[in-house]
Amino acid sequence: MSFTLPELPYAYDALQPYMSRETLEFHHDKHHAAYVNTGNNLLKGTEFEGKSVEEVVKGSYGKNQALFNNAGQHYNHIHFWMWMKPNGGGALPGKLEKKIVEDLGSVEKFKEDFIQAGVGQFGSGWAWLAVKDGKLTIMKTPNGENPLVHGAEPILGCDVWEHSYYIDYRNRRPDYLKAFLENLVNWEHVEEMFETASK
Numbered sequence: 001m002s003f004t005l006p007e008l009p010y011a012y013d014a015l016q017p018y019m020s021r022e023t024l025e026f027h028h029d030k031h032h033a034a035y036v037n038t039g040n041n042l043l044k045g046t047e048f049e050g051k052s053v054e055e056v057v058k059g060s061y062g063k064n065q066a067l068f069n070n071a072g073q074h075y076n077h078i079h080f081w082m083w084m085k086p087n088g089g090g091a092l093p094g095k096l097e098k099k100i101v102e103d104l105g106s107v108e109k110f111k112e113d114f115i116q117a118g119v120g121q122f123g124s125g126w127a128w129l130a131v132k133d134g135k136l137t138i139m140k141t142p143n144g145e146n147p148l149v150h151g152a153e154p155i156l157g158c159d160v161w162e163h164s165y166y167i168d169y170r171n172r173r174p175d176y177l178k179a180f181l182e183n184l185v186n187w188e189h190v191e192e193m194f195e196t197a198s199k
């Protein structure tokens, strides 16, 4: 098995005005495609051939940096497309909201801290909501890293590489993160991942 570029789960213009067609065309068709192609070339002849993307991510971390970068970004982007939807944002599903309040204080505090994680990630990387030891936690990681290699299961991630927001928001990363939470997140999908991670 090798890496395959998934189709976007919505039309290229479906997330406008919060994420433009131009951004999604470049981000999916160029950037994600490059992680898939480079990852497949780097997989050849390694012990990771035939493994799932999660296994490649965990197995290559700290051992094969080039492969890890591309496998990590492939994993991150597969989910990033799914973590958004047209007319996203809005109220959180009940179970997820309850757990956020329990572990992170309140929905408002979670949003502030998630945005702060994304803003505070120096250079390229990701902001995350993850499940670790049965609790929700906010994390940030550089480059292609993700919570999987830190003993946690990601249930929501926001790409803060400039390729994800510079066309639409220029240098206004905080505005992009706010629009992501308020207008793009597919909370039902986040809750599904929360339930899977909690099993």
Ligand SMILES: [Fe+2]
Binding pocket: 027, 031, 077, 159, 161, 163, 164
């Ligand atoms: Fe990206």
